[in-house]
Amino acid sequence: MIIVSPVPVLEDEGKQNPEMGLGLSFLNCSTGTLRLIARLPYVADPGEVRDIFTEQVEGGDRKLFVIHSAPIRAFTGAVYGSDYFSVMVFHKIGDTYSADKVLTGYFGSGADVLASDEDQAKSVYTYPYKTRNLILAKLVSKNYLDWAKGELTDLVINKKTYIYSLTSPASINKMYLVGGDKVKQESISAGWISILYITKKGKEIRGWVPCENVDGC
Template sequence: MGILKNTLAIVSVIYSVGVFACDVQADKAFPSLLTENGVVVFDEAPIEKEPGDASADEQIGIEVSFVSCSDGAKKLIGKLPFLADTGKVRAAFFARAGQDAKESLFVIHSVNIRSDTGVKYSGDYYTVHVYQDSANGYVRDERLSTYFGNGGDILSDDYKDLVHVFPYKSESSIIEKLVSTSYKSWYVGAPVDLTINKKTSIHSSPVLADVTRMYLVAGDKVKQEGVEAGWLSIMFKTPKGKEIRGWIKCENAGGC
């Protein structure tokens, strides 16, 4: 009987420690995410001022951290971008980025553009951050973070029409992409040949304003060399064998 009591006491202590370490209060920025051995938390935190910055206003950013269940230790995963405003965490979730991969942490952050950037944004500016679980904790996955990228919806010069739509504003939009054939081909590095479906301007970067005088027409064949935030990096070979590289919108070549 004494042995049983001692065993129960030990189990009770272990359970209490585990509960205490993982008993994280509700975060101001976004609800915590429970993992197998800890909790991912989203904290609002003051941003360190640049040297010589004498402004009185305190800038608040959002930090993503991991809290261990075993000892309560807290480790910073990453800081979300401060773009003249704290912004909001629109979504945070775990998803498998590849068939044999562990689940990755996806965070979608957005901020309202308050200053004149020269771009006529309609709504918020979004950034997608992906972190891989490793032996050293969660680390930023640059390849996946670049794939989903950043951006916002953009209006025409007369503010009447949308000329560009950022595709990854929600958890569902990313989950849908992760199971697509185009994403799976990109993930494993398979060669992708595409056909242009309408007259398409070539851009020097995945930015709407960086348009060149070059264009492609329906039926042109291109090779996909990269993907970023709904844009395709392509190579087009002219009938004379000259290689032309640039960026086009995904939807103008059958999606990506």
């Protein structure tokens, strides 16, 4: 049985914060053993668990997925259109669960970001994994299956796209690529892809671009 309950928030260096967050624990019903699996993200608010489910993944065993969200209370200069979401993935080891860092990194975390001008109905970025159905659809998609097999390494930019230093619309820089530019995939997270672009002069440029600008990921 998976149990969600309040736990102290840990600060840097393992110090306890007086605030309480949410913890995820696994109860072994046959032995009565209760083990803390993980502390869920604390974003000035404990937030809530939106969903917990298990699913078989390509080339692996059945994984435990946890979708968590929390309201964004801090002012960051961005206009948000949703809570801050995160997807954490675990695999079972013996009588407990351990974090699957690769899949957790793939689904990542984030919040919808709207345009900062008067046209706030325009979406700048949408976090793509807010629900179970969205995750399940991704797990059977060709792009995901290619990634899981390590086959999606060389990609082509499909339109003009700026390069970002982080998986955040706020981290945009002046460099951009145009349709037809060839890039190498290095990693994927939360609907972003980390790419390596080599110029005609042999200069290496690394950064993040939205998945849809390189035919999905």
